[in-house]
Amino acid sequence: METFKILNPGLLTTVQDLGRYGFQRYGVSASGVMDNFSAKVANKLVGNNENDAVLETTLKGIELEFLKDTVFAITGGDCQSTLNGKNIDLWKSYKATKGDILKMGICKSxxxxxxxxxxxxxxxxxxxxxxxxLKAKVGGYLGRKLMGGDVLKVFSNDNSSTLEFNRNLIPSYQKTLEIKVILGQQSDEFTDEGIKTFFNETYTISQESDRMGIRLASDSGATIKHKISADIISDGITFGAIQVPGSGQPIIMMADRQTTGGYTKIGNVISNDLSKLAQATPGTKIKFINYNLNDAINEIKNTENIINNPNSYIQELNSSENFIKKFYKIKLNGKIFDLSLERIE
Structure with missing residues (x-):
């Protein structure tokens, strides 16, 4: 059954899941959400599997009308949103009924x-x-961004409970970022001075950035030097790979990256920091930090634990039983304890 109708599509709204993996060898881009963390938590808040399809909006949110009762949640940037004119919180799920109007504003951060x-x-x-x-016009809703008048469906789900993500775990989006990088790929194609420049410079995100890649410019104008040339025989591109073309200014490859590329790659952004980049606006300052693989793996494990840990969520149980059970973490004498609180009326 049709679930919602798009009244205003915002600047760029598409249907995404965690990506189309296993087909880059055939020239098919992975695509998928830019910010895995926000998308996974959004799905958890409504009782979905983490890979279920969501809407991804960019800078300006959407306006839609619910055509049936459903549970929904919004995560990501700080975007004022209303349901029937009343403010609602992000990182929290709500029950919408047929005829309700959801409006999202512009991201403040x-x-x-x-x-x-x-x-x-x-x-x-x-x-x-x-x-x-978008480039191949494949997948999602008719292979394109959403437009006013589009009507979409969701799969049936008997979930009726609502959740709130622990406020202490919600990321903040800064205008200055430290991004961790593991050297690799073709790092030996760069001079020692080039590597030093890469880690010592402050870079600014260019307006010429999108879902395909984030272009950077060094604030001092310094360039990353190659030993011989920026060109290589084309090889595979991963999410977060940092290409350095002949200009000596890095480009971070993102969700809609091409499948192969012929520029040297100095390293790769760790998976945990890709969500930070997904939320970074043009003008954001970036410093790269040299990192190691083991620590990067531990960061992934910690993040996945946050997403999948029931204690990361405050759960409102069925109101017909008229009680609420909430989960907290408390710190006492330097130790962290899990606490559940239940009110029965």
Whole structure:
């Protein structure tokens, strides 16, 4: 059954899941959400699997009308949102009823929002993904960004409970970032001075940045020097790979990256920091930090634990039983304890 109608699509709104993996060898971009953390939490808040399809908005959110009762949640950038004219919180799920109007504003901080609906958005599964590839016009809703008048469905789901993500765990989006990088790929193609420049410079995100890649310019104008040339025989591109073309200014490859590239790659942004970059606006300052693989793996484990830990969420149980159970973490004498609080009336 049709679930919601787009009244105003915002600047760029697409259907995305965690990506179309396993097909880069055939020239098919992975696509998928830019900010995995926000998208996964949005799905958790409405009782979905973390890979269910969501809406990804950019800078300016959408306006939609609910055509049936459903549970929804918005995560990501600080974007004022209302349901029937009343302010609602992000990182929290709500029950909407038929005829309700949801309006999202412009991000005050951060760049992207994720809107999840209980059951997940019902669009065709193409190469194991429901993500939109805009350049190839494949996946998502008719292979394109959403437009006013579009009507979408979600899969059936009997979830009726609402959750709130622990406020202490919500990321803040800064205008100055430290981004951790693991040297690799073709780092030996750069001079020692070039490597030093890469880690010592402050870079600014260019206006010429999008879902495909984030272009950077060093504040001092210094360039990263190659030993011989910026060109290599084309090889595979990963999410977060940092290419350095002949200009000596780095480009971070993002969700809609091409499958292969012929520029040297100095290293790769660790997975945990890709969500920071996904929310970074043009003008944001970046400093790169030399990092190691083991610590990067531990960061991934810690983040996944936060997403999947029930204690990360405050749960409001069925109101017919008229009680609320909440989960907290408390610190006492330097030790962290898990606490559950239940009120029965």
């Amino acid at each position: 951060g760049l992207r929002n994720y809107l999840a609906f209980s059951g997940g958005i019902d669009v065709p599964l193409i190469m194991n993904s429901r993500s939109t590839n």
